[in-house]
Amino acid sequence: MRPAPEPRSLDEAFASAPNEAEALRAGVGWIATRSRADACDLFERQPSGGLLLRVSTAHSELEGRLQMARGVGVTGQALELARAVVVPSDLRNDPRYALPPGLREPDYLAAIGLPVANGGGSMGALLVRRLHKWVPTPGEVALLERSALEFALAWRVYRGAFDAGSHNDRLNVLTEVTDTLTGTPYLEEILQHLVNLTARRFNYVVVSLRLLDAPRQHLVLRAAYSTQRAYPKRPVIALGESIAGKVIQRGRLMVVQDVQTDAEFIGHDLAVEHGLRSMVCVPLKLYNRAVGVMSCYTAEVREFPRDELATLETIAKQAAVSIEHAKLQVRDTLMQEMHHRVKNNLQQVASLLRLQIRHSHYRSVEEALGDSLGRIEAIAAVHELLSREDLDLVSLRSVSETLVQHQQQSFLPPGKKVGFSVRGDDVFLNTTQATQVALVLNELIQNAVTHGFRTSDEGEVHVTIEDREGLVGVWVSNDGDPLPKPFDARTGRLGLQIVEGLSRALGGTFKLEERLGWTVSELTFLRTTGE
Numbered sequence: 001m002r003p004a005p006e007p008r009s010l011d012e013a014f015a016s017a018p019n020e021a022e023a024l025r026a027g028v029g030w031i032a033t034r035s036r037a038d039a040c041d042l043f044e045r046q047p048s049g050g051l052l053l054r055v056s057t058a059h060s061e062l063e064g065r066l067q068m069a070r071g072v073g074v075t076g077q078a079l080e081l082a083r084a085v086v087v088p089s090d091l092r093n094d095p096r097y098a099l100p101p102g103l104r105e106p107d108y109l110a111a112i113g114l115p116v117a118n119g120g121g122s123m124g125a126l127l128v129r130r131l132h133k134w135v136p137t138p139g140e141v142a143l144l145e146r147s148a149l150e151f152a153l154a155w156r157v158y159r160g161a162f163d164a165g166s167h168n169d170r171l172n173v174l175t176e177v178t179d180t181l182t183g184t185p186y187l188e189e190i191l192q193h194l195v196n197l198t199a200r201r202f203n204y205v206v207v208s209l210r211l212l213d214a215p216r217q218h219l220v221l222r223a224a225y226s227t228q229r230a231y232p233k234r235p236v237i238a239l240g241e242s243i244a245g246k247v248i249q250r251g252r253l254m255v256v257q258d259v260q261t262d263a264e265f266i267g268h269d270l271a272v273e274h275g276l277r278s279m280v281c282v283p284l285k286l287y288n289r290a291v292g293v294m295s296c297y298t299a300e301v302r303e304f305p306r307d308e309l310a311t312l313e314t315i316a317k318q319a320a321v322s323i324e325h326a327k328l329q330v331r332d333t334l335m336q337e338m339h340h341r342v343k344n345n346l347q348q349v350a351s352l353l354r355l356q357i358r359h360s361h362y363r364s365v366e367e368a369l370g371d372s373l374g375r376i377e378a379i380a381a382v383h384e385l386l387s388r389e390d391l392d393l394v395s396l397r398s399v400s401e402t403l404v405q406h407q408q409q410s411f412l413p414p415g416k417k418v419g420f421s422v423r424g425d426d427v428f429l430n431t432t433q434a435t436q437v438a439l440v441l442n443e444l445i446q447n448a449v450t451h452g453f454r455t456s457d458e459g460e461v462h463v464t465i466e467d468r469e470g471l472v473g474v475w476v477s478n479d480g481d482p483l484p485k486p487f488d489a490r491t492g493r494l495g496l497q498i499v500e501g502l503s504r505a506l507g508g509t510f511k512l513e514e515r516l517g518w519t520v521s522e523l524t525f526l527r528t529t530g531e
Contacts, residue, residue: 010147010154021055023158027151028055028126034147037128039108042116043068043075044124051075051125058105058129066100073098075125078113082122084141085113089133110134112141114148116155118321121288123152146325153321157314190322191223195294198315199225202308204296206276209319210237211284211292212248219244219293220426236426242266243281244293251290253282253309258301277301282312284320291320394434396427396472400441400463407445417458418449418480424465427472433528436502437474440510443499444476444521452480452519467527476521483512483519499523 010030014023024042032040039058043051049070053062071080074096078085087094091108099105108129116124126148136144195207205227210219217239239245243265247254256279259265260272265279276297284292294316400422412418429437441463448461464475496512499521503510508525 010150014154014158020158024055024155027154028057031126031128031147031151032057035112035128035144036130038106038131039127039129041075041127042124043127045079045122051079054124059103062100062103068098073127074111074113075127076113078115079117079122079125082115082117084115084145086136086141087111088135091129106131112136112144114144116148116152117287118149118152118156118317118324123155126151149321149325153318153325157318187323188222191319192225194315194319194322195223195225198294198296198312199227202296202312203298205299206274206297207294209284209292209294210244211323212290218426219248222292243279244295247281247283247293248290251283251285251288253280253313255280255304255309259297275299278304280304280309280312282309282316284316284323286320286324291323294319393428394431396429396434396437396465396474397422397424399434399438400465403438403441403445404461404463407442407449412449413453415457416453418453419460420463421460422463422465425467427465427467427527429472429527433506433525436506437523437525440499440502440506440523441474441476443496444523447496447521448476448478448480448519452478454481456480470527472525472527474523477515477518479518481519482517483514 010027014027028040028042031037039056041053041058042055044054046052046067051068051070051073052064053059053066053068054064056063059066068076070076074085074087074094076098077096085096087097087110089109091097091111092099097111109132111127111129112134114126114128115122116126128144191209195209198204199207204225206225208224209222211222212218213220213236218236219239219242220236237244239248243254243256246264256262256265259276259279260268265271270276277300278298279295281293281295283290284294294312296312404420404422408418408420445461445463452461453459459478459480462475462477464473464477466473499510503523503525506523506525508523511520511522513520513522
């Protein structure tokens with residue numbers, strides 16, 4: 001009889017198991033193979049905070065019997081610290097290693113403890129051991145931590161699926177959702193597939209998924225499904241003005257029996273127009289912290305059964321973990337490619353400096369260096385924001401606010417009273433486009449300050465951003481000195497030549513003209529999703 005093939009993934013290992021015990025055994029085997037371990041143990045967290053051995057490739061006779069007190073052993077430390085704990089050699093003499101009295105086993109030299117935790121909290125810990133010295137690289141540790149995160153996700157989904165309906169139906173939910181989450185590495189596609197799946201499975205007319213922008217206290221729309229193409233989507237909503245905001249603050253789901261009449265629901269006219277009635281809003285929680293919400297609407301007033309709500313909570317937990325997983329994958333990719341980006345940006349700086357060398361209009365070395373500094377700061381602003389963002393996208397509004405602040409501090413002449421404002425949509429760009437647009441904005445804001453207020457002592461500079469279904473418009477306007485007559489942007493100073501060149505690189509257009517007493521610079525381009 002031919003043996004069953006090894007599962008190719010944790011999802012396959014769990015989905016094909018007839019019960020939880022076999023699912024965990026298959027999952028531990030997958031972890032052992034992936035880590036090339038000589039032994040692998042799974043400990044489950046108990047209500048007391050201690051650990052109980054559930055699966056062991058070395059000591060199956062102790063499964064369900066061996067208990068560890070809270071914080072004891074390499075696994076206990078990993079669970080307490082919420083990170084990998086590495087013992088590269090001399091394991092038996094390490095004070096963190098706890099070997100039960102009288103237990104005889106091979107002389108394992110190295111071990112790594114891994115917390116098994118996801119958005120629903122800590123579930124336990126894994127202990128992988130080797131007979132030889134093991135000094136893992138940071139990349140290997142990160143891979144093992146991701147494997148433990150995947151294990152926690154598969155375990156929690158398995159339990160959630162079993163709580164949600166009949167055995168066969170639960171396995172179908174598990175398989176379909178896990179296939180959705182693992183079918184693509186791109187977060188935007190994962191979230192869009194997820195709302196489509198949820199709407200299809202429960203016959204919802206609208207499903208939207210928003211992620212929390214904590215610094216701004218906004219919920220940003222990242223994916224939506226609607227049976228009506230014309231359904232309008234508010235890209236950003238404030239926490240304090242919506243049911244979704246209350247769900248974020250409370251950390252638990254809310255049900256609205258009829259959104260057309262509920263006093264707390266905002267948008268009754270829209271609900272009536274599009275036939276929306278009952279709603280359930282579910283938080284996406286990661287480590288007991290809400291990171292987003294999923295809102296589901298029906299076409300009729302109805303109750304949401306308990307098993308339906310449980311399934312939605314399971315899906316929301318998976319979505320939260322997928323966000324974290326996608327962020328880890330993006331960070332790994334960025335680490336590998338960062339030297340390419342730095343090289344490209346340094347080449348861009350070198351090109352800008354060559355352009356400046358060929359122009360002799362600078363009155364002093366300080367003026368030339370000031371221009372160079374501003375352009376380098378524009379590139380740096382993109383990378384600073386990227387290091388703080390959750391994903392490999394940069395907020396154009398944040399870039400604009402950073403550049404405005406820099407211009408106020410560095411280039412506003414003494415005695416000038418100029419007010420600045422950034423308004424409009426928050427558009428997220430990949431780093432290539434964000435860097436190019438940042439350089440354009442830097443030139444336009446600096447031009448508005450230095451040339452718009454050469455003689456005028458006070459006024460305003462506005463930066464306006466608009467996203468019209470992927471066509472992005474950026475305007476920098478000032479009400480200071482008018483443009484000289486005649487004026488041709490194509491024969492302007494170096495800054496405008498840089499703007500013209502970058503506009504073409506973006507595949508967009510640039511205009512500079514007078515409008516109703518304001519000097520208006522306009523850049524339009526198509527937003528792209530690739531690098």
